[in-house]
Amino acid sequence: MDLKNQTAVVTGGSRGLGLGLVEALVDRGARVTVVARTAGDLESVSRRLGVATIAADVTDRAQARRIVSEVRPTILALNAGAPPEMGPLDELSWEAFSNTWENDVKAGLYWIQAALTTPLPRASRVLVGSSGASVGGSPMSGGYACAKRMLWFMANYANKLSSERGLGIRFQTVVPRQMIGGTGTGEAAASAYGAKLGIGVEQYLERFGAPMPPRRFGEHVVTLLTDPRYEDGLAFGVKGDTGISILEGAPA
Template identity: 75%
Template sequence: MDLQNQTAIVTGGSRGLGLGIVEALVDRGARVTVVARTAGDLESVARRLGVGTIAADVTDRGEAGRILAELRPTILVLNAGAPPRMAALDKLSWETFSKTWNTDVKAGFHWLQAALATPLPPGSRVLVGSSGAAVLGSPLSGSYAGAKRMLWLMANYANGVSTENKLGIRFQTVVPRQIIAGTGVGDAAAAAYSAKSNVTLEQYFTRFGAPMPPRQFGEYVVTLLTNPLYEADLAFGLKGGTGISILEGAAV
């Protein structure tokens, strides 16, 4: 896919990994709109990068349908989510445990449905943000690992609907394979797990090898979109030192 003048939407693109994706897309000439909740963060991104912005609650079904129908993007990156409460299972209430399901999964559900119902143009790519926790678990972050695994599964389910209805939309999952410094989720997770392991933050981050700053993560996402090698597969792992790996291939 040539990104020049492609219409792209990135949810949660005003900070962290989402912002890294937005920067990389803009550098390739895509026309990007960032959807996020906080108007102040959106204004800052708009001034610096010249992107379009929409302040919206990504868990609102009506907003998802309205935005996709209005902009009809050929690239949709579902990155928005809420940082989980970091605590052991016995220290969480049901409300704090289920927070990620009520934000990340709910938002993914509505946006995936809207992408299929609008529908997006044939040849469109929808990238769904997951996490390495979906593979390995995360005992200090409540339902986070399960929620991120559910998003991975939902992307696959959406592919099935797209194929059955001959929509030509491709849904794929992006899985960071390390905790990333400088992001809300990454910093909170690193603080919790380093304290539990009785090591410093610096010592904890060395476990992952080479770092993967948000902008590098964004460049990997651009590679997924532009390199034909990655057009068909379903899930990709991204890591600072080793780049892109295929976690789940295309369905036969």
């Protein structure tokens, strides 16, 4: 995929990993629309990068359908999510345990549905953000790991529907394989797990090897979009020291 003049929508693109991806897409000449809740963050990213912005609740089904229908992106990056509430399993309320389901999974469902039913243009790419917790678990973050795995499943379900209906839309899951400092989720998780071990956030993050700041994450995702080796895969891990790995190949 040549990114120049491609139309991209990035949910949660005003901060953290989403912002790193927005910066990388803009540098490649893509026309980017950022969707997020906070008007101040949107104003800042618009002023600095010249992107279009839409203030919206990503868990609002009608908003997802409206934005996808009006913008008709050829790249849809579903990055928005809520940091999990951290704590031992026996201390979490249901509300805390299910927070990621009510935000990340709910938003993922509505935006994937919008991509399929609008539908997006042929050869569009939908990137669904997951987490390394979907592979190894995360015992201090309630339902977070299962929610992130559900997003991965949903991307695969959507691929089957796209194929059955001849839509030509590809859904791919992006799985950061480390906690990332400077992001809400990364800081919350590293703080909780570090405290359990009696070490600080930075010391805990060092356990993952080379850091992967948001902009480097964005560059990895741009590579997924532009390198033909990754065109047909279903799920990809990204990490600071090893780069991109294929976690699930193209469907048989």
